[in-house]
Amino acid sequence: MKILVVDDDDSLSSVIATALEQEGFATLVSKTGKDAVNKAKSDLPDLVLLDQVLPDISGNEVLKELKSDDQTRNIPVIMITNFSQEEFVSQAINEGATDYIFKYKVEVEDIVNKIKSALKANETVPAQ
Numbered sequence: 001m002k003i004l005v006v007d008d009d010d011s012l013s014s015v016i017a018t019a020l021e022q023e024g025f026a027t028l029v030s031k032t033g034k035d036a037v038n039k040a041k042s043d044l045p046d047l048v049l050l051d052q053v054l055p056d057i058s059g060n061e062v063l064k065e066l067k068s069d070d071q072t073r074n075i076p077v078i079m080i081t082n083f084s085q086e087e088f089v090s091q092a093i094n095e096g097a098t099d100y101i102f103k104y105k106v107e108v109e110d111i112v113n114k115i116k117s118a119l120k121a122n123e124t125v126p127a128q
Contacts, residue, residue, distance in 0.1 A: 002026040003115060004045040006036040006062065007080070008055050012103070016049065019108045020115070033057035037065050040072045047119055049111070050097075052081035052088055060091050067096040076118045080111070098122075 003020050007013040008031045017027040028043055030036040033054045040048060048066065052059035059079055066072040076098040081088065089100050098118045101111060 001047075001119060002028065002043065002045040004028045004030060004036065004039055004043070004048045006030045006033070006048060006054070006059070007051040008032070008053075009051070015108055016111060019112050023112055023116075025115075031055070033059070033062040036062050037072075040066055040075065041069065044071070045075060047098075047115055047122075048075055048077045049115065050077050050079050052079055052083060052092070060088065060095060063092060063095045063097055074122075076122045078114060078118055 003025050005013045005016050005027055013029050017029055020027050028039055028045060030039050033056050036048070036050065050059045050062055059081070063077050063079070066075060066077060077096065078099045078101060079092045079097045080101040080103060082103045092100055099114055101114060
């Protein structure tokens with residue numbers, strides 16, 4: 001299983017990628033939204049962990065682009081951010097995000113467990 005970690009914070013994405021790799025996942029890391037969209041389309045990860053605030057375009061814009069493309073539409077996307085503004089959360093869920101994680105409220109182990117849960121839930125949903 002391959003996970004695309006999208007975050008411009010090198011230290012956080014490195015910690016998350018290392019934790020995922022220790023659990024047997026292959027990881028890809030992207031620092032920008034445009035790069036994330038390109039990697040999602042070329043590498044077709046099993047899940048995308050997507051930061052809300054990126055240097056080029058917002059996480060919600062990346063989410064919208066992934067969900068509007070036939071190739072990437074069914075890839076589960078978990079949003080992760082430091083910001084708990086309700087409009088970002090509801091917009092992401094309405095656009096098709098599987099879950100929304102607040103960085104300041106969670107440990108890396110919790111992120112890994114949420115990813116495992118989302119992947120398991122996605123296995124039981126028939127492709128559309």
